[in-house]
Amino acid sequence: MHYHRAEHWIVVSGTAKVTRGHETFLLSENESTYIAVGEVHRLENPGRIPLEIIEVQSGDYLGEDDIVRFDDQYGRPVVETAQARPRPSGAPLAPREPGEPQEEAAKRDVVR
DSSP states (O other): OOSSEEEEEEEEESOEEEEETTEEEEEOTTOEEEEOTTOOEEEEOOSSSOOEEEEEEEESOOOTTOOOOSOOTTOOOOOOTTTOBOOOTTOOOOOOOTTOOHHHHHHHHSBO
C-alpha cells in the first residue's frame, strides 16, 4: 500500500495474479490494472513463464520509502495492521515539512 502514489501495471509477458483490495484476478499479456492511492495490493506470478510487467507510478511522491507492507514472504519489514491502517478515502495527506524525511511525514498519514 502507498500513501502518496498510484500505480498502473501492464503485463508484457506471462500471467499476473493481482490482489487489489478484496478482489483477486488474473491478467495476461497486454492487459493492465490500476492501483489507486491507499489501496492494498499484491502481485504474484502463478505460472512457469517469467512474469514481465511495466509499472507506471503517479502521485506527489514516488520514493521507495512510501511502501506499507502488511505481509511479506521475503522477510522485509512489515507493519502490524493494528498499528497502521490506510487513511480513510478523501482524508488529506500530511504535508512534508521542508527538509523533513519522508518516513516522518508518512507516520502522520497513519490512522491510529
